[in-house]
Amino acid sequence: MTPPLLPMRHAPSALLANGSEQHAIELRNLCVCYHGKRAFRDISLAVPRGEITALIGPSGCGKSSLLQCLNRLTDMIPGCHVEGDVRVEGLNIMDPAQDLLTLRRHVGMLFQRPNPFPLSIRRNIELPLREHGVIRKPELRARIEQVLDDVGLWDEVRDRLDSPALALSGGQQQRLCLARALALAPRVLLMDEPCSALDPLASAKIEELIVRLRGQYTVLIVTHNLGQARRIADHTGFFWTEDGIGRLVEFAPTHTLFNQPQDPRTRAYIRGERG
Amino acid sequence: MDDWLPASGRTRGRTAAADRTAAGAAWMCAVIVTLAFGWIAADLLWHGLSRLTPGFLFEMPQLSGRAGGLASIIVSTLAILAICLAAAVPIGLGAAILLAEYSRSDRRLGRFVRRSLDVLAGVPSIVFGLFGNAFFCVYLGMGFSLLAGGLTLACMVLPLLIRSLEQGLREVPDDWRNAAAALGMSKAATLRSILLPAALPGLVVGLVLGMGRALAETAALLFTSGYVMRMPGSVMDSGRALSIHIFDLSMNVPGGTGNAYGAAVVLLLMLLTVNLLALAIARRWQLTQPGPL
Amino acid sequence: MISPQRVDATLLAALRISAGLAGVLLLIIFFFMAAESWAGLRDIGPLRFVLDASWHPEPAAANGSFRITAMVAATLAATAGAVVLATPLAIGAALFLRFYAPPGLAGPFKRIVELLAGVPSVVYGFWGLVVLVPLLATLGGPGQSLLAGILILTLMILPTITLLAHAALVSVPPAYLQAAAALGMSRWTTIRSVALPAARGGLFTGIVLGTGRAAGETMAVLMVCGNIVQLPDSLLAPVRTLTANIALEMAYALGDHRAALFVSGLVLMLLVTGLVLAVARLDASSGRFRHG
Numbered sequence: 048m049t050p051p052l053l054p055m056r057h058a059p060s061a062l063l064a065n066g067s068e069q070h071a072i073e074l075r076n077l078c079v080c081y082h083g084k085r086a087f088r089d090i091s092l093a094v095p096r097g098e099i100t101a102l103i104g105p106s107g108c109g110k111s112s113l114l115q116c117l118n119r120l121t122d123m124i125p126g127c128h129v130e131g132d133v134r135v136e137g138l139n140i141m142d143p144a145q146d147l148l149t150l151r152r153h154v155g156m157l158f159q160r161p162n163p164f165p166l167s168i169r170r171n172i173e174l175p176l177r178e179h180g181v182i183r184k185p186e187l188r189a190r191i192e193q194v195l196d197d198v199g200l201w202d203e204v205r206d207r208l209d210s211p212a213l214a215l216s217g218g219q220q221q222r223l224c225l226a227r228a229l230a231l232a233p234r235v236l237l238m239d240e241p242c243s244a245l246d247p248l249a250s251a252k253i254e255e256l257i258v259r260l261r262g263q264y265t266v267l268i269v270t271h272n273l274g275q276a277r278r279i280a281d282h283t284g285f286f287w288t289e290d291g292i293g294r295l296v297e298f299a300p301t302h303t304l305f306n307q308p309q310d311p312r313t314r315a316y317i318r319g320e321r322g
Numbered sequence: 323m324d325d326w327l328p329a330s331g332r333t334r335g336r337t338a339a340a341d342r343t344a345a346g347a348a349w350m351c352a353v354i355v356t357l358a359f360g361w362i363a364a365d366l367l368w369h370g371l372s373r374l375t376p377g378f379l380f381e382m383p384q385l386s387g388r389a390g391g392l393a394s395i396i397v398s399t400l401a402i403l404a405i406c407l408a409a410a411v412p413i414g415l416g417a418a419i420l421l422a423e424y425s426r427s428d429r430r431l432g433r434f435v436r437r438s439l440d441v442l443a444g445v446p447s448i449v450f451g452l453f454g455n456a457f458f459c460v461y462l463g464m465g466f467s468l469l470a471g472g473l474t475l476a477c478m479v480l481p482l483l484i485r486s487l488e489q490g491l492r493e494v495p496d497d498w499r500n501a502a503a504a505l506g507m508s509k510a511a512t513l514r515s516i517l518l519p520a521a522l523p524g525l526v527v528g529l530v531l532g533m534g535r536a537l538a539e540t541a542a543l544l545f546t547s548g549y550v551m552r553m554p555g556s557v558m559d560s561g562r563a564l565s566i567h568i569f570d571l572s573m574n575v576p577g578g579t580g581n582a583y584g585a586a587v588v589l590l591l592m593l594l595t596v597n598l599l600a601l602a603i604a605r606r607w608q609l610t611q612p613g614p615l
Numbered sequence: 616m617i618s619p620q621r622v623d624a625t626l627l628a629a630l631r632i633s634a635g636l637a638g639v640l641l642l643i644i645f646f647f648m649a650a651e652s653w654a655g656l657r658d659i660g661p662l663r664f665v666l667d668a669s670w671h672p673e674p675a676a677a678n679g680s681f682r683i684t685a686m687v688a689a690t691l692a693a694t695a696g697a698v699v700l701a702t703p704l705a706i707g708a709a710l711f712l713r714f715y716a717p718p719g720l721a722g723p724f725k726r727i728v729e730l731l732a733g734v735p736s737v738v739y740g741f742w743g744l745v746v747l748v749p750l751l752a753t754l755g756g757p758g759q760s761l762l763a764g765i766l767i768l769t770l771m772i773l774p775t776i777t778l779l780a781h782a783a784l785v786s787v788p789p790a791y792l793q794a795a796a797a798l799g800m801s802r803w804t805t806i807r808s809v810a811l812p813a814a815r816g817g818l819f820t821g822i823v824l825g826t827g828r829a830a831g832e833t834m835a836v837l838m839v840c841g842n843i844v845q846l847p848d849s850l851l852a853p854v855r856t857l858t859a860n861i862a863l864e865m866a867y868a869l870g871d872h873r874a875a876l877f878v879s880g881l882v883l884m885l886l887v888t889g890l891v892l893a894v895a896r897l898d899a900s901s902g903r904f905r906h907g
Contacts, residue, residue, distance in 0.1 A: 118504055125426050148619055151506035158504075162497035164516050174515055175505040178619065224501070231505065337801045344803040348715045351707025352724060355777070358770055359727045362734070362742050416633025424630065431631065435638035437895070442641045444824070444891040445884055446831025448858045452880040453644045455865065456651045477644070480637055508619035510626045538735035541833035541858070545865045565737045565834075572741050573838060579745055586738050593733060 071096040071235055071265035072117060077131035079112045079121065086112050087293030090131075092284060099257065099266045101276035101301070104286030104316070109293030110269040111159075114237045117267070118154040119147055136234055152179055155228030157238040161220035163212035163227070168195075168204050171212045171223060172230050179231060194226040198256055218249025225256060236260065238268040242275065254279055273317060277305055285313045366586055373584030383551055386575045387567060392585060394553040398468060398561030399537070401554060402547055405472025406536045410479050411529065417480075418487035418528075419513065423499075443481035447541040450478045454546040466560040471547025475536045483532035490524025491517065523603050530600035534593055540565035564589045648881045655874025664878070670844045670860075674870030681875050685846045689854035692761055692847060693836060694829040697768035702822055704769075705776035712777070713784040714806060725781075732774035740838030743767040748839055756851035759841030764854070767835045772825035779824065783817020784810060820894050827890045831883060833858040857883055 072094035079086045087109030094100045102110045115121045119140060121129050133140050140150055163171050172191045181187055191208070195201040200222050204215070212223055221241060228236060238257070242250035258279050260266055270276050276283050283305070284298040297304060297313045308314045381391030421432050454474030464470040494517050502512040518525070540563070548560035549570060562570070568585045571578030658676035664683050673679030708728065712721055743763055752758030787810050795805040811818070841853020842863060855863075857879045868876055 120500060120503060123426060123499070123503060125429075146620060147503075148506045148508055151504055153506075156500075156504035158497070158500060160497060162501040164498055164501065165520050166516070170515075174511070175502075175507055178505070178507045178511050227501075227505065337804065341801045341803040344710075344806070345715055348707050348711040351704050352711040352716070354704060355708050355731070355773065356724065356727055358773075359731055361746075362739075362770075365742060365746055366738070413633045413636055416630045417637040420630040420634040424627070428631065428634075431634060431638070435634045438638045438641040440895060441888050441891050442644075444827050444831075444887045445641075445644070446827075446833065446858065446887060448831065448833040448861050449644070449648065449880045449884045452651070452861065452865070452877055453647050456647045456877070457643070461647070477640055480640065484637060508623045510622045511619065513626075534733065538733070538737075540735065540737040541862060544862055565735055568737050568741055569834060569838065572744050582741060582745075586741055589735060590738065593735070597733065 069095055071136055072267065073132075073134040074113075074116075075132040077113070077116060077133060078129070079109060079116060080128045080130075081124070082126040083128075085292050087286075087295075090295050092295060092298060094265060094267055095282060096265050097262050098281040099261055099268065099279055100282045100284065101280035102267070102269045102284045102286060103271070103273060103276050104293075104296075105288060106271070107293075108286040108288040110286050111239050114156070114239050114267065114269055117235070117237055118151050118156055119145075120156070122147070152231050153233050154235045154237060155231060155233035157221070157224055157228060157236065157241040159240045160244050161217055161224050163215070163220050163223050165211065165213055167209045168212045168215070168223060169208040172227050175227060176230055190230055194230045195223075197229055198222040198226040199252070200226060216249070218245050218252060221245060221249070221253055222256065225253070233264065235265045235267065238266065240269055240271060243271060273305075277301060285310070285316065287312050287316070366583065366590065369580070370583035370587030373580065374587060378584055379588070382553065383567075383581075386578070387551065387571050387581055388575060388577050389581070392564070392567070392588060394551060395562055395564055395567045395585070396588075398547070398554055399564045401468045401557065401561060402472045402475060402543070402563055403533060403536055405469060405557060406475040406479060407529070407533065409473055409476035410483055410532065413476075414480055414483040414487055414532070415525075417484045418491060421484070422488045422491035423509070423513070423517070439481040439484055443485075447478060447539055448544075450474055450542040451544055451546060453477070454542060459546060464558065466546065466548035466550075467558045468547055468554055468561045469557040471543045471561070471563070472557075474542050474546045475539055478539065478542055479532040479535045482535050483528060486528030486531050487525055490521045490528050493524050494520045523606070526603050527600045530596050530603075534596050537589065537593055537596070538565065539563075540569055564592075645884075648877055648884060651877040652874055652881045655871050655878045658871050659875060659878075664875075672864070672868070672872035672875055674868075674872050676871040679872065681871075683857070683860075683875075683879060685844050686855055686857045686860050686879070688846055689761065689764075689840070690830060690856040690858070692854070693764040693768055693840070693856055694826060696761070696765035697772055697829045698822065698826050700765065700769040701773045701776055701825060705773050705821070705825075706780050706818065708773070708777045709780035709784055710806060712781050714802065714810070728774045728777050731770070732778060736771060736832060736834040737838075739767055739771055740835035743835060743839040751851065754851060756849075757841060757853055759839055759853050760851045761840065761847045761854045762850040763839040763841075764836045764856070765850070767839050768829045768832060771832060771835060772829050775828055776821040776825040779821030780814070780818050783814035783821070786817065787813040816897060819897060823890050823894050823897075827887045831858065831887055833862050837862050 070093040072092070074090055074092045077090040078088045090109075090113060102113065104110060112121065115124070116129050116133055117135060117140070121127045129141065131141070135150070135154060138145070138150075164174065166174065169191060172194060173187055176187060176190060181190065192201060195204065200219060203219065212220065215223060221244075225241075241257075242253050245253065254275060257266060257268065261281075268280070280301045282298065283301045285296045285304065285308075286293050287296045297308060297310045299309070304313065305317055308317060378391040379396065380393050382393050383395060384390035417435060420428055421435065425432055451474065454470060454477070458464045458470035458473050459466060498516050498520065499512065502516055543563050543566055547563060547566075549562050549566060550560035551562050551567075552559075554561040564585055568582050568589065571582035571585065655676075659681050663681050667680035667682040669680050670682055670685065671680045712725060712728075716724055743766070744759075747766060748758035748763055750758075751760060751763050791809050791813055792805060795809045800808070836856050837859040840856060840859060842855045842859055843853040844855045844860075845852065847854045861876050861880055864872070865876055
């Protein structure tokens, strides 16, 4: 039997499992290899609960791979091997006995390219909800309306819930994907450059939504857009590649990282001198 | 043809002569192939089309097939085809899903199955006939029957079927697999609600290819489903497939050539229909299936 | 409600069983072919397949004679002839399709080749019997002959080789050809010294698979070759191939005779398996070369 869903908003922190007080995600000595070649190594990081944390740095330094470790999407990549200690809400998710379906229900993800299913708008949200045990019609309907409203899509699509999701614009698709993830009331939301495939207007809308998630969800976002990190993130981590291996150079409150970077590489990167 | 390949005329002397000769030779090969095709097609249509009357399709064969129609033959052919698909499709689809969707967790099994199917695809059909006779007819006691013939064909089309069904599944973009996984959806639900419906046109194309292969086969049926021309009463009866009918009429029945032409055209039309169907489905799919963004 | 985890586990088990069945089918076939051949190998012994006076099989090994060399020779001759004829034609047709065909012709020509590839072997055999054989009979002899078999097999493997060769030519990186063009090479020089060498792995695969198809073909050769067990002394002489022999005699063969037919089937199967594995090895090594 699937556990019942948590209430959608303001999951009281008492319900959050026993882990550390302020950290939703804790990584210790995380390494990822593809076919024996290291993508990054020895990443240790603690992501504060209920805040927005951005990961910045040049492409290919393992930021996306790191996100995929957190919901074990890495399990689907051929030749990918993960080592180290990852705790999400105190749970050791690298435990082979960890049930992936439950993990992924609690850790939502938004991808670089919007990926709604080739189904109707309604079915896109309904399908995962049904999978996790919400089957009563009125409840489904209420939840679909609520999450679509949360992402500002309800007014745009209320009359065409049964038309194909792929007919929506890119920005709308991405918001639908966000609504779909929110419907499961996850504790953590992973976002892999969620705006990079969108035009500036749609991108601004998504950004606005992410900011509104602050306090309710722990958001970990990978972005190439330094301005975006600066605008929305509470904490920012800077990744850099050396000899083809990514590492976390610096992790600090966003304001500090951008204004008083400790590491010369960070300084060069945020000034646009390198990367 | 590509613009950036040098045109033949510009070069001089010996190179130019070699160039012209090569072009001439390539054209010649194409002409020979086209003529051969034209000859075969014209001959079959010329002699066969006039036989295609409703009576030819719906009457029972008489005088060893010299006269009458193809009724029992067509029924046997369709029965063998149905048995073949009923056996091959579930196994083929299961194997294709495993190969396409579990390539990471079941890499060893996948490699074994793939290698084995590659070899199986090259095994001559007469060998399938021998195996079918030994295994289905004798060992399992089915005798010469539609069932034995259909199952033998199922073994034979399995490699082609699995490969094309797997191809159909692989054409579904990974975006949807990732989205479903990230939402904590079970593999079963992902397949049922998203991947299989999205891959359906590709799967149908695979199915149709398998059907074509089964319809065209003769040697594997010679000593599994047999020659009996009567209308089959059950799947345990022997029945004569269309391809065997063509063989028998032309080799063993003096004066059977006329009806053999008719039967050959019926067989070719069935194959052509099946292929056009696959083509139409594939084309329709490309038009209506927008990828994600 | 059953948990989704349980459903997934059951599904995976079912998929593994299907895939496993598909995978072991080859082994089952090998096993049954070997089991049915065993009695023949034991009673007749491998030597008699070569040393006996002729092919006059009987259900009891002691009464019959089991020499299959003439049929092996016929299979080899028909296959070799077809491959020798089909290979240049097919490569020429593939070059035409890739480099010479005007845009309006390439599509229809490819359709023609694909249609030829889809014609059932019994229809090739039938056409050979009613059209080709009478024509060859005017050259002398019965018409049903080794030559008729070679010509029909050529037609049958031509589309296979053409399509595979074309695929190989298409996959030659355009950059190679552009480089050659930039050096001012003529079209033929470009094809000969750049395109064909770059595509040779695929061409070879096509030829080997065509060879396998020709060696294993039954119906067409059964219908046009005349089926007399003899070493062919001319192209116009009738012959019987291994496959035709199985098709002709299987219906009434008993005992060691039946086993002898299975032995020839097994030999055929091993031969073709060897070819397929050779191609796989070749593909793997050329793949390494390409990526390495």
